[in-house]
Amino acid sequence: MNLNFAALDPVAIQLGGISIRWYGVIIATAVIVALLIALQEATKRNVDKEILVDLLIWAIPIAIISARIYYVLFEWSYYKDHLNEIIKIWQGGIAIHGALIGSVLTAIIFSRIKKVSFWQLADIVAPSLILAQAIGRWGNFMNQEAHGGPTTRAFLESLHLPDFIINQMYINGIYYQPTFFV
Incomplete structure (x- = not known):
């Protein structure tokens, strides 16, 4: 049995250089x-689709910045010495x-500024966020x-996973459970 697997690039x-x-x-x-599904849902609910696009223009960069801040805070023991x-x-x-x-904070502020229901926006975008x-x-x-x-490996094979998934779960000489399915 060959245990020398190459991970996917x-x-x-x-x-x-990029x-x-x-x-x-x-x-x-x-x-x-997610945007396409949310736009379709907005149409079903008679909500102006431009509102969702405007929200996304603000939410995406703020989400990226917030995601990084959250990560840095939880890894502060490293970043405090590597600012x-x-x-x-x-x-x-x-x-x-x-x-x-x-x-969510962006959507709350946005909905107040635009005078639209935050909960209506949340109902529209929630299914697409789960899929995203x-x-x-x-x-x-x-x-x-x-x-x-x-x-x-035997456990992963018992799940009838394709080989590419099993091989990708072989990290530094150890197999791991593919919880990205959950």
Whole structure:
């Protein structure tokens, strides 16, 4: 049995010195899919679709900043001695919890300014956010992060997972549970 597996390449496209990673491609896809579903839901509820687009223009950058802040706070023992690395988001380190906090606060403020119901906006976007989160987990898979605890290859094979998933869960000589499915 050959136990020397190569992980999937986290870089989708290399353009000169610029690497476009699968994580970014997958997250961007998740945002686009979420927007399309939310726009469809807005149409069903007779809500002006432009309101959602305006909200997204504010929510996306704030979500990214909030995701980074959240991550840095939880890794403060490292960042307190490396303050110059706090802004280096391209080196990794964002957290969905921070993105959600930033997005919800943005939506609350936005709804007050635009005089629209926050709860109506939440009802419109909630289903698409759940789907976007599920899609985004595949980005975690490509980065070999956000996995579960150690397990065995035999256990993973008992789940009837495709080989590419089993192989991607082999990290530093140990198999891990693919919790991105959860």
